[in-house]
Amino acid sequence: MIPIKxxxxxxxxxxxxxxxxxxxxxxxxxxxxxxxxxxxxxxxxPKDNHSRRGLLKMVAQxxxxxxYLSRENEGRYQVVIKKLGLKK
Numbered sequence: 001m002i003p004i005k006x007x008x009x010x011x012x013x014x015x016x017x018x019x020x021x022x023x024x025x026x027x028x029x030x031x032x033x034x035x036x037x038x039x040x041x042x043x044x045x046p047k048d049n050h051s052r053r054g055l056l057k058m059v060a061q062x063x064x065x066x067x068y069l070s071r072e073n074e075g076r077y078q079v080v081i082k083k084l085g086l087k088k
Contacts, residue, residue: 002034011030014029025079025080031058032084035062038051039055
């Protein structure tokens with residue numbers, strides 16, 4: 001889990017307007033942070049298959065959101081993948 005302060009920082013970087021907490025941009029950024037943390041956990045604990053399943057679900061969810069964002073708004077999609085350093 002991401003600490004609340006760090007999650008709020010991520011939300012403030014990626015939000016579209018002042019009260020935005022659930023847009024695709026924000027969800028992708030939060031999922032990317034959680035994926036990074038869980039990947040680090042799995043390096044220390046390679047046999048933790050329950051966490052691995054959760055990681056795979058998060059990666060799939062992020063991919064769905066990225067596909068949706070690229071279909072709906074190509075400009076915002078490009079900005080998000082550039083800020084997060086994702087390959088596409």
